[in-house]
Structure formats: structure tokens, C-alpha cells
Amino acid sequence: MQLNLREYEGITMDFVAELSTLISQETDLSTDIVKDFLEVPPQPELGDYALPCFKLAKTMRKAPNLIAEELAEKMQPLPDYLTEVRQTGGYLNFFINRSRFIQDEITSILHSEQEPGVSDLGKGQTILVEFSSPNIAKPFHIGHGFTTILGESLARIYDHLGYDTKRLNHLGDYGTQFGKLIVAYDRWGNEEELLREPIDELLRIYVKFHDEAEQEIDEKGVSILEKEAREAFQRLEAGAEHETQLWSRFREVSLIEFNRVYDRLGIKFDNLNGESFYSDQIPAVVEMLKEKNLLEESEGAQVVRLDEFNLPPCIILKSDGTTIYASRDIAAVLYRDKTWNFNRNIYVVGLPQQLHFKQIFAVLKKAGEPCADRCEHVGFGTVKFPDGALSTRSGKVIKLDDLFAEAVKKTRQIIETNATERGDDMSAETIDAIAEKVGLGAILYIFLKNGRERDIVFKWEEVLDFDGDTAPYLQYTYARAKSILRRANEVDATADPSTLELAAIENDTTFQLVRAMADFPEAIQNAASANEPFMIARQINLIARLFNKFYNNDSILNIEDTNLRQSRLCLCRAVCRVLKTGLNLLGIEAVEKM
RNA sequence: GGGUCCAUAGCUCAGCUGGAUAGAGCAACAGCCUUCUAAGCUGUAGGUCGCAGGUUCGAAUCCUGCUGGACUCGCCA
Incomplete structure (x- = not known):
């Protein structure tokens, strides 16, 4: 019974696998099923792992507690990685060799060349992640933040x-809204303002357009402005000079503003093909759908019926002959399949567009395109204010940049206060750099701490609360551990864990802390398979909480025993590695001090 | 009306392939800085898991119904 403990990723997995094999030898169950049954008891006194025997009761025709009791006996003598196996009620509880576990786990985290949890699970697979996709000429607000x-x-x-990951930004640089902007700009546009505050100016005329559109109505009750806007968009799609020129200016000035945000977040897209890019590929899509006899005319529009999918029809061409977002998205899928031959193509787009994506994928499926099955919509909730959703039209928005600025400002104040108290004279540059990372982290974490399908109700006092389950808490924990490592002498801070008796640090807290770190790789994989980063957030939050507990209970530097001191420092180093990696996976930077 | 989703502590949320006393954070209250960063730690209080049935040895978790809410249902994206 050998545990492979040299590879970081798998220690717990291997342990569970070994235990499962052992149990399966004593029962009729396969290793996989046993592995599935194994769980962690609610109280540490009960054990480190447990096998509920209720499910075995039927097939073995025995009471669960008897089964557990017999198994406990049959497993004697225990392998060296177990210290005790005990029956409690209908459970068979296992106590693992904690000393060995701590020794091997910390050693492997510190010895590994790779970051914790790195794997080659997605090796050779290309995954496209479409996200952000802001609309040109509109403010980059907290809704886009999600x-x-x-x-x-x-x-x-x-x-x-x-995975071979491609970041795609499907810019909203096309559509009837540009007809509106062109009409609005021709009427009320201000050249100077467009140069000075491009998005604000475009937003101003966009809002004005909607105000005015409600006023000017013809005898049939149709808005005159809306009609003009549709016509302007038709001219744009036909390539008219004036319209195209305005459109491309709007796009240009908008991108400058968006890039500020992306730079700040360290985001680099592999591709920024917006909707306009796919516009001229739509005729081919229409032709293909026509050839396969999928297109039908309905109320003047060209649609694909999707009754067999239990979905409403998908409009491909509007009754005026212009394209619509659905047709552009279909063209985009086909283009991406050709360009990247993707294994997966995921859309990080709000939940309200769920039906839209179901329709797109269904049309592709109906057209016999195999790539349809490799597409997936990853939806998320809506960002709203306590009194309702945000709205570009009414101008009720908070720009993401402004939100960042507020968080950074508050962070800077806290740092300055703390620096004074601690007698630490940090330079203004240092403070700025830390404030930026912590302020941004606080905001990012708000979007990533819960399940993505939850709505986020925006409240300033909550957004600027840096206590508890927040990124600043995690960053603070990291900085604390780093601070200790800086204070330690060179020899202590770099001791090789494999030469130490790490078991000396063992107690309930440190064991739980090490186990939480051992579970980290699995948390990453769970996060990936559910497309839920919060699973990583929760895991590192658990690690941070346990570390802070350890920090409060056990002295690290001020102890005589060299082995103990160096061992605890090893634990600090391991925690730092895991926390930093976890934060990075959320897009958040760790800071060395704060 | 059709569809999708949601309802767990005062608030924000985990837990949901059924399993031991339902967990965190915030807020509240009581403690802990002459020792490694108090953005921290410890403790107390707080829950008929929306309601009613059902399946099961066992249900926050699965099924049905109901109530309340969100989103969506053809020419915006």
C-alpha cells in the first residue's frame, strides 16, 4: 500500500483512492463507487473521512452499524497511513496519519516547480471564451463588469x-443602435465634446434620442426618429460613406476608453472581432440555411422554425431585409469553428439571453453543424440598484472605472492610517500600487464570491466593506504571511521541508489548513466544470481563515525550537503559494504588504 | 397564458448526484493588541431550510401541487 506523495496534485486524491481500494477489497463495491460514497464527517472528533454504510444495508441485508463494525474489524491491521478506523452509528470513520499527511503535503507544495493545481487536463484542447463584449459608444458600466x-x-x-484558451471580445459595434447614434449625432452632436469626452457625448445624444423619440410621432403613432434610425442603419450596412465614417469614429473613440479598463485588469484579448466583422458573412449563412430548406417566410421576416426543440422560431432576416443579432451570432460560430477548430466555445453572457443562445445552437444543430454541441452559454445574473435595473437610456449607470476609483481611494486611506499606526513610512508610489491592487481586488471579488447566476444588488456600503469574505481579507492574509517570511532570517525562511520534522506543527488547525490546501486542486477543477470561479474563492477563503487562526494560536518566529520554527515557516510559504495562485485565478493580484 | 430560474439566520450567500447536531460573512452583543500587520482572532445570540403533500430507514437536497418573486416568449442586443 504505497501512497504517491511526490506529486502535489493528488495527494488527497491518491489517499482517497488508496482508501477506496482498501474498502472495496472488503466489500462487493467497486473502487469508484466507494470513492463516491466517501465523505468528510461534520466534526473532526468523528474522523477525517467516513463511509456511510446505509446504502450497503440492502444488498448485504444487515444493519448499517453492524456492517460498519464488521468492516472496521476486517480492516485490521491498518495500513500505515491510517491511525484508526472506528464505527459510529451507521458510519465507518477513518482517522488518517496526520503527521505524514502534513509532511508530504507541505513538502510537495514547496517542492513543485508548478503553481498549485496546475494540470494538463485540457491539453491539446482549444477553448474559446467569449466575454466582455461591450457596446461601442456606450459607457463601460458595472453591468459589463460581470x-x-x-x-x-x-x-x-x-x-x-x-487548455489552449482564446479570449474573444465580441464587440457590440453594429445594429440599429448605430442608426440611432448617427441620426442623433447629425442632429445634436457636438464635435468638441466628442473629442474631449467621447463616451459621455455619445451617451448624451443617445439619451436625448430616446427622449425625443417619444415626442415626435407621426399620424400612425410611429416614432419618426426610430424610423430614421432604421434607415440610417440600412445605409450603414450598405456601406454609405457618411454613415460608415461616423460609425468608425464612434468605434475608435470607444475602444480607447475600453482599453483603459482592460489594461487595468490585465486582460488581453486574442480577438476583437465585433458584430460588424461577421456582417458580410451573413449572406452565406442565409444561403446555407436556404439550401437546407430551413428558412421560412413569416410575417415578412425569414425565420427558422424550431418546434422540434420546443423553442420559438429564430429570426434570421428582418422584414426589411437587414440582419439581426441571431444571424451574426450564427455566422460567428461557423467562422470560429473554421478559424480555431475549437473543442469548446463558451459564451459569458447574461442570463436574459439564455433563450437567444438556445435558439442559435438549435439552428446550427438543425443545419447539421457538429460544432453546435460544443457551444455553451455561461449565463450570469443582473447587476442592479436597490430600486431597479441599471439603464443606459436613462443614464442611470456607474462606470466600472469610477467604481474602481472609489475602491482604490478608500483603500489608500486605510493603508495610510495603518502605515502611520505601524510607523511604516511607505512611499506614495508604494501606497498607490498597493491601493490599486487591493481596491480592484475588492471589486472583482464581489462579482466572483457567489454563484454566477445570482443577481447582484449594488450598494455602496457593501461594495466598500473590506471585512470578512472579501478580497482584501485574502490579500491581507497573504501579506501577513509574507511579512513574517521577511522578518525571518535567510536560513529559516528557505529551509528545505524534506529535511524537517514538519509533524511538529500538527494540531487541529494546522491539519485542517493543510487539508484545505490539499483540496485546492480539486476546487479548481470543480470551478472549471461548473464554470463557477466562486468555488475557488470559497476554498482560498477557507485557507485564509484557517491560516489566520493558526497565526493567532501559534507563535512562528519567537520560538527556540529550530525545527518547529522552520516548519511553521514552511507552512506560511505553502499558504502563500496557494493563496497567490487562487487569487490570480480570480484575476486578483496578491500584495507583499498592505 | 407558455418557458426558464429562484425562495435557507435580521441582511448577503454556501450546502442540493438524499445521510451524523443545516454552515460562512455582514450587522448585534461580550472579549483579545508591552510578542510575528486588529483589513485579524475568540465567544454569545440568531433557522418550523416559502407552504402543503408524497417517495425513503433517512429530505434543505428527489417528485407533485400551491404561494411569492425574477427573467424571457419574432423583427433591440
Whole structure:
């Protein structure tokens, strides 16, 4: 019975596997099933792992507690990685050799060349992650924050797992809204303002357009402005000079503003093909659908019926002959399949568009395109204010940049206060750099701490609360551990764990801490398979909480025993590695001090 | 009306392939800085897991119904 403990990723997995094999030898169950049954008891006094025997009761025709009792006896003598096997009620509880576990786990974290949890699970597979996709000419507000932050985190997670990840930004640079902007700009546009504050100016005329559109109505009750806007968009799609020129200016000035945000977050897209890019590929899509006899005319529009999928029809061409977002998205899937030959193509787009994506994928499926099955919509909730959703039209928005600025400002104040108290004279540059990372981290974490399908109700006092389950807490924990490592002498801080008796640090807290770190790789994989970064957030939050407990209970530097001192420092180093990796997977940077 | 999803502590959320006393954080209250960063730690209080049935040895978790809410249902994206 040998445990392979040299590879970091698998220690717990291997342990569970060994235990499962052992149990399966004593029962009729396969190793896999046993592995599935194994769980962690609610109280540490009960054991480190447990096998509920209720399910075995039927087939073995015996009471669960008897089964557990017999198994406990049959497993004697125990392998060296177990210290005790005990029956409690209908459970068979296992106590593992904690000393050995701590020794091997910490050693492997510190010895590994790779970051914790790195794997080659996705080796050779290409995954496209479409996210952010802001609309040109509109402010980059906190609503875009969700897709941007979630998407980047997912991309990092897939990178970590060895996928060939492509970040795609499907810019909203086309559509009737540009007809509106062109009409609005021709009427009320201000050249100087467009140069000075491009998005603000475009937003101003966009809001004005909607105000005015409600006023000017013809005898049939149709808005005159809306009609003009549709016509302007038709001219744009036909390539008219004036319209195209305005459109491309709008796009240009908008990108400058978006890039500020992306640079700040360290996001680099592999591709920024917006909707406009796919516009001229739509005729081929229409032709293909026509050839396969999927296209039908309905109320003047060209649609694909999707009754067999239990979905409403998908409109491909509007009754005026212009394209619609669905047709562009279909063209995009086909283009991406040709260009990247993707294994997976995921869309980090809000939940309200769920039906839209179901329709797109269904049309592709109906058209016999195999790539349809490799597409997936990763939806998320809505960002709203306590009194309702945000709205570009009414101008009720908070720009993501402004939100960052507030968080950074508050962070800077806290750092300055603390620095004074601690007598630490940090330079203004240092403070700025830390404030930036911590302030941004606080905001990013808000979007990543819970299940993505939850709505986020935006409240300033909560957003700027840096206590508890927040990124600053995690960053603070990291900085604390780093601070200790800086204070330790060179020899202590770099001791080779394999030469130490790490078991000296063992107690309930340190064992739980080490186990939480051992579970980290699995948390990453779970996060990937559910597309839920919060699973990583929770795991590192658990690690941080346990570390802080350890920090409060046990002295690290001020102890005589060299082995104990160096061993505890090894634990600090391991925690730092895991925390930093976890934060990075969320798109958050760790700071050395704060 | 059809569809999708949601309802767990005062608030924000985990837990949901059924399993031991339902867990965190915030807020509240009580403690801990002459020792490694108090953005921290410890403790107390707080829950008929929306309601009603059902399946099961066992249900927050699965099924049905109901109530309340969100989103969506053809020419916006």
C-alpha cells in the first residue's frame, strides 16, 4: 500500500483512492463507487473521512452499524497511513496519519516547480471564451463588469488546467443602435465634446434620442426618429460613406476608453472581432440555411422554425431585409469553428439571453453543424440598484472605472492610517500600487464570491466593506504571511521541508489548513466544470481563515525550537503559494504588504 | 397564458448526484493588541431550510401541487 506523495496534485486524491481500494477489497463495491460514497464527517472528533454504510444495508441485508463494525474489524491491521478506523452509528470513520499527511503535503507544495493545481487536463484542447463584449459608444458600466471579470477568471482557470484558451471580445459595434447614434449625432452632436469626452457625448445624444423619440410621432403613432434610425442603419450596412465614417469614429473613440479598463485588469484579448466583422458573412449563412430548406417566410421576416426543440422560431432576416443579432451570432460560430477548430466555445453572457443562445445552437444543430454541441452559454445574473435595473437610456449607470476609483481611494486611506499606526513610512508610489491592487481586488471579488447566476444588488456600503469574505481579507492574509517570511532570517525562511520534522506543527488547525490546501486542486477543477470561479474563492477563503487562526494560536518566529520554527515557516510559504495562485485565478493580484 | 430560474439566520450567500447536531460573512452583543500587520482572532445570540403533500430507514437536497418573486416568449442586443 504505497501512497504517491511526490506529486502535489493528488495527494488527497491518491489517499482517497488508496482508501477506496482498501474498502472495496472488503466489500462487493467497486473502487469508484466507494470513492463516491466517501465523505468528510461534520466534526473532526468523528474522523477525517467516513463511509456511510446505509446504502450497503440492502444488498448485504444487515444493519448499517453492524456492517460498519464488521468492516472496521476486517480492516485490521491498518495500513500505515491510517491511525484508526472506528464505527459510529451507521458510519465507518477513518482517522488518517496526520503527521505524514502534513509532511508530504507541505513538502510537495514547496517542492513543485508548478503553481498549485496546475494540470494538463485540457491539453491539446482549444477553448474559446467569449466575454466582455461591450457596446461601442456606450459607457463601460458595472453591468459589463460581470461578464468581463467572470470571463477573465474562467479564461485563467482554463489556462491553469492546460487548455489552449482564446479570449474573444465580441464587440457590440453594429445594429440599429448605430442608426440611432448617427441620426442623433447629425442632429445634436457636438464635435468638441466628442473629442474631449467621447463616451459621455455619445451617451448624451443617445439619451436625448430616446427622449425625443417619444415626442415626435407621426399620424400612425410611429416614432419618426426610430424610423430614421432604421434607415440610417440600412445605409450603414450598405456601406454609405457618411454613415460608415461616423460609425468608425464612434468605434475608435470607444475602444480607447475600453482599453483603459482592460489594461487595468490585465486582460488581453486574442480577438476583437465585433458584430460588424461577421456582417458580410451573413449572406452565406442565409444561403446555407436556404439550401437546407430551413428558412421560412413569416410575417415578412425569414425565420427558422424550431418546434422540434420546443423553442420559438429564430429570426434570421428582418422584414426589411437587414440582419439581426441571431444571424451574426450564427455566422460567428461557423467562422470560429473554421478559424480555431475549437473543442469548446463558451459564451459569458447574461442570463436574459439564455433563450437567444438556445435558439442559435438549435439552428446550427438543425443545419447539421457538429460544432453546435460544443457551444455553451455561461449565463450570469443582473447587476442592479436597490430600486431597479441599471439603464443606459436613462443614464442611470456607474462606470466600472469610477467604481474602481472609489475602491482604490478608500483603500489608500486605510493603508495610510495603518502605515502611520505601524510607523511604516511607505512611499506614495508604494501606497498607490498597493491601493490599486487591493481596491480592484475588492471589486472583482464581489462579482466572483457567489454563484454566477445570482443577481447582484449594488450598494455602496457593501461594495466598500473590506471585512470578512472579501478580497482584501485574502490579500491581507497573504501579506501577513509574507511579512513574517521577511522578518525571518535567510536560513529559516528557505529551509528545505524534506529535511524537517514538519509533524511538529500538527494540531487541529494546522491539519485542517493543510487539508484545505490539499483540496485546492480539486476546487479548481470543480470551478472549471461548473464554470463557477466562486468555488475557488470559497476554498482560498477557507485557507485564509484557517491560516489566520493558526497565526493567532501559534507563535512562528519567537520560538527556540529550530525545527518547529522552520516548519511553521514552511507552512506560511505553502499558504502563500496557494493563496497567490487562487487569487490570480480570480484575476486578483496578491500584495507583499498592505 | 407558455418557458426558464429562484425562495435557507435580521441582511448577503454556501450546502442540493438524499445521510451524523443545516454552515460562512455582514450587522448585534461580550472579549483579545508591552510578542510575528486588529483589513485579524475568540465567544454569545440568531433557522418550523416559502407552504402543503408524497417517495425513503433517512429530505434543505428527489417528485407533485400551491404561494411569492425574477427573467424571457419574432423583427433591440
